[in-house]
Amino acid sequence: MDFKHVYTSTKTYIILLIVALALLLFTASTAYKQIMRMQESADMVAQTLKVYNAIGSLTEHYSQADSDEFRETLLEDAYLSHTLKNFKEEGRLVLDSLKILTQDNHLQQARLQPMEALLNKMNNQLHVLDTLNIENEDAFFKAKEAQKLEINKTIGNIRLLKNQVLQNEKYLMQERQADYDSHKFLAPLTSLILAFLALFICVLTFIRIYKNKLRIRQSEAFLKNILATTDNIINYFEPVFNSDEEVIDFKVVYANDCNRDYLGLDPDAIIGEMVSEVFPFFYVDGKFDELLQVYNEQTKIDFERKVFIDEKNMWFSCFATPLTEGVLLTARNTTLEKEADAAQAIFKKRLENQNLELLDSRAFLGNIFKSISHIVMHFKSIRDAENNIVDFEILFVNERINPVTGDLPEDVKNKKVSEVYPAIFEMGVFTHLKEAIETNKPMFYEVPYNGNDYAQWFSATAIKLGDGVTVTLRDITEEKKKSDELKQVNETLVIQNSILSDAESLAKIGSFIWDMDSDSSELSDNFYAMLGCEANEFKSSLVRYKDFIHPDDVELYEKRGAEIVSELKASEHTYRVITKQGEVKHFKTNGQFVIKNDKKVMIGVVQDVTESIEAEERLVKSNLRLKQSNAELESFNRVASHDLQEPLRKIQLFISRIEDREGDHFSEKGRFYFEKVVSGVKRMESLIKNLLAYSRIDSSKSNFEKIDLNEIFEKVEDDLATRIQDANAEIVVDKLPQVKAVVFQMEQLFTNLISNALKYRSLTDAPKLEIRYKKVKSSKLPGHVLKVKKRYHKISFIDNGIGFDAEHAEKIFEVFQRLHQKTEYSGNGIGLAICKKIVENHNGFIRAKGEPGVGATFIIYLPF
Template identity: 35%
Template sequence: MRYIQLHKSPLFLKIIFIISIAIIFFIGGVTFKHITVLKKSSDFVSKSHDVNTELERLISFVKDAETGQRGYLLTRDESFLKPYLESKNAVKKSFNKVSKLTENSRAQQANLKKLLFYINKRQNYLSKSIYLTEDKNYDKNELAKNLVIGRKTMDSIRSQIEEMMITEKVLLNYRQQEYISTMNYTPLLIYLTLIVTLLLITIAFIKMNRDLVLLKKTINTLTVANEASNLAEIVGGFGSWQYNLDKQTFTFSDNEYRLLGCEPQSFIASSESFYKFVHPDDVNYVRENSINIQSEVNLAPFTYRIIRKDGEIRYFRALGRVVTVSSGERTYIGTTSDVTAEVEAKQMIELRNRDLESSNKELMAFNYIASHDLQEPLRKIETFLSRLVTKDYSNLSQSGQQYVSSIQSSAKRMRVLIDDLLQFSRTNKGEKIFEKTDLNIVLSNVLQELAPTIEDKKALITSDVLPTFDAIPFQIQQLFTNLISNSLKYSKENSAVEIKITATTCTAENEENIPDTIIGSNLYYKIVFQDNGIGFDQEYASKIFILFNRLHNKNEYSGTGIGLAICKKIVENHRGFIIANAIVNEGARFTVYFPVVS
């Protein structure tokens, strides 16, 4: 989430920047335009003023001419003609000036044309009057008439100039109006755009500030993470390297250097500087594996040897992966872990495994010896004894006969021992084939097998319906046989034997007999064998499962002390538990738990 925000904000800032620039340009344009308008207006005002002044001067020049003419007419003094003549030029000059000032106004130009007409007319009449009076006998009426027309023309000039001044005033007013109206909304516009710009800049600032805080936080997190990874590398005994696929540059972490037995960053990281440490025998192997870096996304883990700076040979394990950052740059990130201890442990385990295998083979050989070679002489002893008994028994003395029967019972006992030992070693054997086993069928087989003894002891055996599950059938049969024959053997002499077999399911946590350490399958089949025999002291309950452990003298009860050890082995083979409870002279109870595998 945070990274996405950081990733998006430059675009946002760019947009804000572009908008701000556009607004500033706009404001600049508007301001420039308005200042131009302002300058035009002020130019116009001064021009209007000039026009008015010039018009005043124009009329005064015309008046000067008239005054001069009048003075001449009255006095006939030639000196009065001088201003009259001069004013002609002055009028002309002044007129041209006005004409130039008003060249942009069509109305004023039209007015000027009229004015020119009147001025010319006035000047003509002025000249005509002077010409008339040249003659001594001039017609006074003619002169008077001339003067009247001149005065009328003068009035026209005056009114024309007044009109021009009014026109100029109207124009000025209009311009001023326009200027005022422009000036009215200009500040508002500028103010508004300024506010908008300010707003945008503020938003940009807030955004940048937030990004900056975020960036700072991210940098902090990264610093902590970096430190954590450094620490992890030290604790975990691994180093890391990065290879920039685009720039083809390497970086090693501090611990990578330490793993090589060097000071952190003590040489420049490169593949060549690294290969110097790789064991000469493994260099090609490492190179072969590294070729894939260019093409594969994941570097498959491989193990190789290096020679540390101090000369010690260590086992390294490399693992890598390509990471593409948002800018599109691809970096190969790899870890190197020092797996020397692991490799050595593995080698040790392999060695031990080999030892175990060979000792297992020896055990197998011993089994064969027990099953074949030990049995052979014993069988011969027994066979010869049987021959002796049938053929020459009567020839023996009483003590001799006694000895023979003692030898017979000893030989028999030895055979039982060998058979039981064989049975026990067979339950230890590796090949355990589990198949769906109906315990009811197993039980009926066992009862059939033990039928003579059951009949002999007049035993009553009752059983619940037993479950069916994956088991090793012959082992379960052995287990049932051993448990039931045990009950039959250790029965009370003068009461009928009763064996009750019950089956239920239970959970591990509700059974105190099942250790708490059991995890996983919690459900168990619980099969109980309860008898009413001689029982035993609870104190010995766990001892009876130990090989060759007997609670009774062998003269009282025959037995090898192997039967229950076999039972325990079988139950353990099925990942179950067997527990014995007993009360002396009341009976023994053997409880077997088998895990329910779904």
């Protein structure tokens, strides 16, 4: 706890002052209570004394009855009963006074009740003595003595009861005397202590307040020094009221020396003057209303003010805040800041224009990178302590890297080359890159890549850019195959224009910038070449370019142009043009709007897609032929299902009847021929069933579902359990994944591959089949395979059977293709063809590897 803060706080002493006042009030109330208690104790003592007096009167009363003189008086006053009557009245008054005095004491009240009965009894006995009238003197004397004895007995009881009452009053007298003595001592002592405590707190508070006053004076002096040395104008205004108590102006109460420095006003001269006269600019544009708002609403307001002084504009940032009965105004000179802001705005505008040009180039370059077929990468140098290049950091890779290596640009960005492509150190590529940076000369080289199970060749260009190198790779695999003599090096990527020019030429694209306001266009050289013209042969515009549009597409071209102008939104579309030489081409165009030189212009690219369109037309024709073939295949299915199987069933029926009736009469040669017929019929039946199974594999995705290949394997293993046991085969299987597939097709696939391993098993070794699984990237698949996913399931069926020659790896998947005679191994050559069709139906790929006498491996790739 911060005791120093508590000690120095003014609030602490205000609280102590309040406590002192409370103590004074408490002292007064306590003293009053003590006096009242002492008065009550005195009253109680006085009451006890009255009880004493009453008891004394009672004692005196019954003592009078006990005296012989009183009794004789009663006997002598036998005819005058007023003495006894007075005695009774006196006893009654004494008893009543005792009852009144002891009415708050229940014990005494209980004792006075029998006292009253005894007094009445004594009075009655006195009355009997008073009325005693016996003529015989002896009898009178005996009667009188007997009556006196009764009276004495009653008086004894009264005296005993009186002593009890007196004893109780003595006890009460001692308690009340002690209580009175304690109150008589504590009352003045308590009042004195509380009074001294309150006086001490008052003195301590007064000292603290006095010290705070001295400190305030020091703070005022310190504040004046600050106001005298600050760079801000600080003024204090108090309001001036009219007769209706409305603020009509403000009066300057305080002004520091900065008024002289910035405004040329003497602070002493303007104090007491009106603000409207000294600072007239406050009454322009409603600023006086803002000062009124500060005063009336007691809110803070900041604003800026422009002042023209000595033929020079000055800017002040003002802050008005309510203070006591006026407004405190602080003004900071922001002229230099305003001038700096103006200069910065000019610089910012220039920078924005440069950024727009950079965005134009970047957007244009982005479109080019998406259109070209080259791989473009940029690496930043990583140097050691001796400034030697030891590695590179990948800063940019275009999307063309994915079909080659399977990598995504965002996955490899900002990684080290040694981590992603470690082979560049072994092939000497790192040396080329390093030399391009150190010599500042372009490096041209060729590099092989074997990542897709076949060799690819790339022609590379490495050009220094900053402390890095830009590498452009072009696939020259086909060129290598056609002629080793053809070698080509990418043109130098020194500046962006050369990159764009080369990219446009290679990708058959042209670029344009269209200014809609002036309907003028800037076309690239390759755009002119695509139209069959020389560079800048004509001045391009939307109207002029329409001359090249095919007549059948002019209406669509004008409609798209109108939509672009009205909606300012470009979309990709394709149309035909007629070149200068009369050649019809298909152009595909796309673009986007950017701001250039404060104008909205459209930048875009145009690509010659004639070959693609023609390829699509060829594809349509191929699809028509395929549909026709499918129709013929469906017709074949119907024939195979009914027309071919019907006579086959009849042949089987008659064979069965011949065997039943004539089987025992066949000759040995007849039996041999008959078994040949039976075998041929069975092979024909198996062939038809397999052909139907092959043709009925549907490529639709409607019945695809998530299945567990482990369950598929267990079912197939159970179905083939007899064959596996008969062959004494061992099957080792990894944990298989879940895939989205058709259940019965996966069962057919596993059944065919396992059956194939059992059929073509080794004649010397016990058959063994291993089913291995792992996840692989799409780059691990051969390059000619269409990759639909980034990752694939790789399932390998590896057996130790008879194997096959590698040259037959593709042939074995064709329908009716067999590598052995039917007498050696059963089958009709459709099983593996069915496997291939099932895998392709699931967007996968299957291939086979084998070695005679060692075994065969069938590898299946299924997408995630």
